[in-house]
Amino acid sequence: MASADALTATTPSGRLGRGPRRPTSATERIAAVMGHHLLVARRTWKGTVVGRFASPLFFLLAMGLGLGALVDERTGGIDGLPYLRFVVPGIVAMQAMTTAFGESTYAVMGYIKWNQMYSAMLATPLRSSELLLGHLAVVALQLTVSSAAFVLVAAPFGAFGSWWAVLAVPVAVLTGLAFAVPTFALSATVDTDNVFSILFRFVVTPLMLFSGTFFPIEQLPGWMQPLAWVTPLWHGVVLSREASEGVAPGWSTLAHLAVLLLYVGVGWVLARWRFRVRLLP
Amino acid sequence: MTDEVLLSARGLTKTFGDFVAVDGIDVEVRRGEAFGFLGPNGAGKSSTMRMVGCVSPVTSGELTILGLDPAVDGPRIRARLGVCPQKDILDEDLSVEENLWVYGRFFGLTRAEVRRRAEDLLEFAQLTERRGDRVEPLSGGMKRRLTIARSLMNDPEVLLLDEPTTGLDPQARHVLWDRLFRLKREGVTLIITTHYMDEAEQLCDRLVVMDHGRIVAEGSPRALIETHSTREVVELRFAVDEQERHLDALDGVGERVEVLPDRLLVYADDGDAALAELGGRGVHPLSSLVRRSTLEDVFLTLTGRTLVD
Numbered sequence: 001m002a003s004a005d006a007l008t009a010t011t012p013s014g015r016l017g018r019g020p021r022r023p024t025s026a027t028e029r030i031a032a033v034m035g036h037h038l039l040v041a042r043r044t045w046k047g048t049v050v051g052r053f054a055s056p057l058f059f060l061l062a063m064g065l066g067l068g069a070l071v072d073e074r075t076g077g078i079d080g081l082p083y084l085r086f087v088v089p090g091i092v093a094m095q096a097m098t099t100a101f102g103e104s105t106y107a108v109m110g111y112i113k114w115n116q117m118y119s120a121m122l123a124t125p126l127r128s129s130e131l132l133l134g135h136l137a138v139v140a141l142q143l144t145v146s147s148a149a150f151v152l153v154a155a156p157f158g159a160f161g162s163w164w165a166v167l168a169v170p171v172a173v174l175t176g177l178a179f180a181v182p183t184f185a186l187s188a189t190v191d192t193d194n195v196f197s198i199l200f201r202f203v204v205t206p207l208m209l210f211s212g213t214f215f216p217i218e219q220l221p222g223w224m225q226p227l228a229w230v231t232p233l234w235h236g237v238v239l240s241r242e243a244s245e246g247v248a249p250g251w252s253t254l255a256h257l258a259v260l261l262l263y264v265g266v267g268w269v270l271a272r273w274r275f276r277v278r279l280l281p
Numbered sequence: 282m283t284d285e286v287l288l289s290a291r292g293l294t295k296t297f298g299d300f301v302a303v304d305g306i307d308v309e310v311r312r313g314e315a316f317g318f319l320g321p322n323g324a325g326k327s328s329t330m331r332m333v334g335c336v337s338p339v340t341s342g343e344l345t346i347l348g349l350d351p352a353v354d355g356p357r358i359r360a361r362l363g364v365c366p367q368k369d370i371l372d373e374d375l376s377v378e379e380n381l382w383v384y385g386r387f388f389g390l391t392r393a394e395v396r397r398r399a400e401d402l403l404e405f406a407q408l409t410e411r412r413g414d415r416v417e418p419l420s421g422g423m424k425r426r427l428t429i430a431r432s433l434m435n436d437p438e439v440l441l442l443d444e445p446t447t448g449l450d451p452q453a454r455h456v457l458w459d460r461l462f463r464l465k466r467e468g469v470t471l472i473i474t475t476h477y478m479d480e481a482e483q484l485c486d487r488l489v490v491m492d493h494g495r496i497v498a499e500g501s502p503r504a505l506i507e508t509h510s511t512r513e514v515v516e517l518r519f520a521v522d523e524q525e526r527h528l529d530a531l532d533g534v535g536e537r538v539e540v541l542p543d544r545l546l547v548y549a550d551d552g553d554a555a556l557a558e559l560g561g562r563g564v565h566p567l568s569s570l571v572r573r574s575t576l577e578d579v580f581l582t583l584t585g586r587t588l589v590d
């Protein structure tokens with residue numbers, strides 16, 4: 001290391017000066033966590049943005065336009081809606097789900113276990129719950145950006161029946177968080193990433209297919225429908241579709257929102273607990 | 282050093298399941314002191330450091346740091362600590378200086394402050410030329426230097442260094458020691474773990490030797506050597522397999538004989554006299570060396586093991 005003389009600017013050893021440090025507020029600390037993750041995202045976004053953006057676009061082209069033409073020709077759309085307008089709001093919610101899983105599995109396990117940055121961050125005034133909240137806030141921000149971008153791209157194709165479609169963005173963020181928050185808890189619990197490939201194969205893919213994204217769940221065999229009811233994606237898809245068509249909210253809207261919020265709330269309690277136990281052994 | 286007790290542990294215990302990693306230790310560190318934890322692998326040094334760093338809940342016993350209780354005031358205590366963990370934990374996606382900036386922000390330093398501070402610390406860590414590089418391809422020693430620099434970002438009152446110089450080249454070690462001396466002179470309290478005896482003797486006013494989670498000796502380096510070892514040590518090397526044969530002839534020479542795989546250590550206050558006595562008994566080792574006792578010998582005596590295995 002270099003001679004410490006370079007530090008004479010302050011005191012011989014480079015101390016900032018005596019006296020207690022100004023205390024930090026929780027908000028300030030959470031913002032610092034967000035700052036960290038956003039900086040990392042700025043350095044790494046090129047690697048993820050193409051996949052993130054290309055996949056919903058492919059779905060839009062293949063399903064919305066390709067399959068859509070066929071469906072509309074044969075059946076006159078779904079419930080009187082052109083297939084494109086049926087499927088795109090579903091894809092918005094679905095994209096939020098996949099983004100959420102992408103951000104809350106390997107990324108979180110990496111910070112816990114591989115590079116262990118979480119534990120370095122906790123040597124500062126941060127609390128584990130603030131660490132969690134800051135990271136989740138960045139995930140919410142990423143969900144906002146990716147959903148808004150997709151809505152903007154899909155709109156010129158005539159994918160939305162109403163300006164209320166802008167509400168599909170917050171719906172997508174909520175849907176994404178309904179997956180991300182519990183998945184943070186999972187990632188802070190499991191020991192290996194094998195769990196994630198199981199998750200992607202046996203949870204994410206079936207949910208994509210059977211949550212009313214591409215066809216109404218009424219088409220599913222009766223025993224499968226309850227599965228759609230208890231998982232978040234179907235609720236997100238229905239809300240997104242209602243928003244996109246400007247359907248006036250009703251009691252069912254509240255029920256869908258409540259389910260998503262329940263996932264976020266229970267997920268938060270679990271994740272906060274798992275983070276504390278795992279990161280402060 | 283002042284009389285203010287900065288760290289006080291009574292019966293401090295840490296268990297992981299059934300395993301007792303730290304077994305009821307009593308420690309007191311005063312402000313401005315340089316305090317060391319020595320011990321073989323698995324002795325419980327890092328576990329103790331993590332409790333002191335308020336990132337590991339105390340299983341039982343009492344722990345007070347800066348007059349505060351870690352269970353209640355963790356964030357307030359951590360704001361005043363600098364922590365260099367045993368393992369270099371850096372964000373490899375970020376550059377060298379970005380690692381310092383984001384870390385400083387957790388302490389509430391402004392953007393301007395973290396930049397100024399990082400500037401100084403990069404200089405100190407000899408990483409100014411690498412400031413914009415990603416961390417991942419840096420050498421092990423550079424990562425270590427960056428981790429140490431980061432622990433100083435918040436200008437701590439107490440510095441916790443867990444094996445700070447492991448992986449550093451000799452020049453970097455001396456620069457770090459120099460820096461630590463300066464910090465100590467300004468009243469910063471140093472709490473250090475190390476496997477290097479020269480480091481402990483150089484840096485620590487007082488130290489404890491830990492083994493199996495317990496404290497087996499305590500005192501200043503000099504006092505420990507005086508209490509637990511002789512003034513001098515004679516190191517004897519024999520041809521392979523001949524060591525055993527000579528053991529009997531060593532009986533009564535010096536105070537004690539320690540058998541290591543590659544050499545014999547004879548503890549005696551006058552090493553040269555002991556060596557002469559051996560010559561008289563017809564013992565002629567391949568090589569011999571008379572040296573002063575070090576903490577290494579204290580350690581060997583107390584734990585029956587060498588420090589660096």
Ligand SMILES: Nc1ncnc2c1ncn2[C@@H]1O[C@H](COP(=O)(O)OP(=O)(O)OP(=O)(O)O)[C@@H](O)[C@H]1O
Nearest residue numbers: 281297302320321322323324325326327328329367
């Ligand atoms: N999180 C943990 N879970 C279970 N056991 C642990 C945990 N952390 C430490 N231990 C155990 O506690 C014991 C003491 O470990 P510790 O890291 O404190 O030793 P140390 O003195 O720092 O050793 P070293 O010189 O190798 O760094 C070891 O046996 C270790 O396996």
Ligand SMILES: [Mg+2]
Nearest residue numbers: 326327328367
């Ligand atoms: Mg250790």
